[in-house]
Amino acid sequence: MGKWMKAAVVHEFGKPLRIEELPKPEPGPGEVVVRIEASGLCHTDIHAAHGDWPIKPKLPLIPGHEGVGIVESCGAGVTEVKEGDRVAIPWLGYACGVCEYCVSGWETLCESQQNTGYTIDGCYAEYARASARYVVKVPKEVDPFDAAPLTCAGVTTYKAVKVSGARPSDLVAIFGIGGLGHLALQYAKIAGATVVAVDLFDEKLELARELGADYTVNAREENPAEAITKLGGADAAIVVAVSPKAFEQAYQALRRGGRLVLVGLPAEGFVRLPIFETVLRGIQVVGSIVGTRIDLAETFELHALGRTRVVYEKRPLEMVNECFEAVEQGKAKARIVFQV
Numbered sequence: 009m010g011k012w013m014k015a016a017v018v019h020e021f022g023k024p025l026r027i028e029e030l031p032k033p034e035p036g037p038g039e040v041v042v043r044i045e046a047s048g049l050c051h052t053d054i055h056a057a058h059g060d061w062p063i064k065p066k067l068p069l070i071p072g073h074e075g076v077g078i079v080e081s082c083g084a085g086v087t088e089v090k091e092g093d094r095v096a097i098p099w100l101g102y103a104c105g106v107c108e109y110c111v112s113g114w115e116t117l118c119e120s121q122q123n124t125g126y127t128i129d130g131c132y133a134e135y136a137r138a139s140a141r142y143v144v145k146v147p148k149e150v151d152p153f154d155a156a157p158l159t160c161a162g163v164t165t166y167k168a169v170k171v172s173g174a175r176p177s178d179l180v181a182i183f184g185i186g187g188l189g190h191l192a193l194q195y196a197k198i199a200g201a202t203v204v205a206v207d208l209f210d211e212k213l214e215l216a217r218e219l220g221a222d223y224t225v226n227a228r229e230e231n232p233a234e235a236i237t238k239l240g241g242a243d244a245a246i247v248v249a250v251s252p253k254a255f256e257q258a259y260q261a262l263r264r265g266g267r268l269v270l271v272g273l274p275a276e277g278f279v280r281l282p283i284f285e286t287v288l289r290g291i292q293v294v295g296s297i298v299g300t301r302i303d304l305a306e307t308f309e310l311h312a313l314g315r316t317r318v319v320y321e322k323r324p325l326e327m328v329n330e331c332f333e334a335v336e337q338g339k340a341k342a343r344i345v346f347q348v
Contacts, residue, residue, distance in 0.1 A: 075131025
């Protein structure tokens, strides 16, 4: 075991990442060091590298919060996992465990949280250090390259479907059929809902049909709000697209009493919603942020049971900058997973 590792590093916002040799991390008390097998590319990683959001990540930064690998070493006091376990390192890298949010099942709202690949170094590397309490074991039936996208794209959309309240009698609209959306529609189908998939590209809509979408709408060719209203209006609309226009269209597609679930994080950061209609039509607008460790364990369990399919493309870490560009241009079929 060498003392150095390969990693992709952000040194300056908006500049290409550099592949570098860095010292391999050592586990502190309560921490583990994981030998990364697969590391998923999430759009959040691109926003982090560009410094797009109001709260900036630390620099220099190793991005990545969909890391899956084998625990190589454990620090003092670690009881949650052991060497040789396959684990996932999610966005929620650490939470305090004692605040009102943590003890009421909303650890993702903890104000003391640390986020993997943002406030602490992430998984675009051969090794990553993580809190043993906040990694999640990956079942042996789940391939690490499937597990990587499930660690964020999966748990985020699984939680969003929970938050949407989707039921078997509901019409649920999914706006954006990419790395997140292709999983969101599967969880909505598992919940029993009728699903309408909305995207700008026919190949994404073809994928949606393969994965069980009941209806598809190409938003370049027709107004999705009008198309969905003809179906009776959506009981819930889950927006994982990164364009504010998609959020506004989703709002207009809701029936009375419908719920708009905000998931995607556009760089622009704002959406216009009419107060009058929101009040008179009893519309609910709710944000949904990733998921808890229990949500992630359930996400893995569903996949181990064969209930979900993960669509991804495998790439070497050295292609990180080209992959960022492909995702930004909407050219990635679904998720990109780096083989580290």
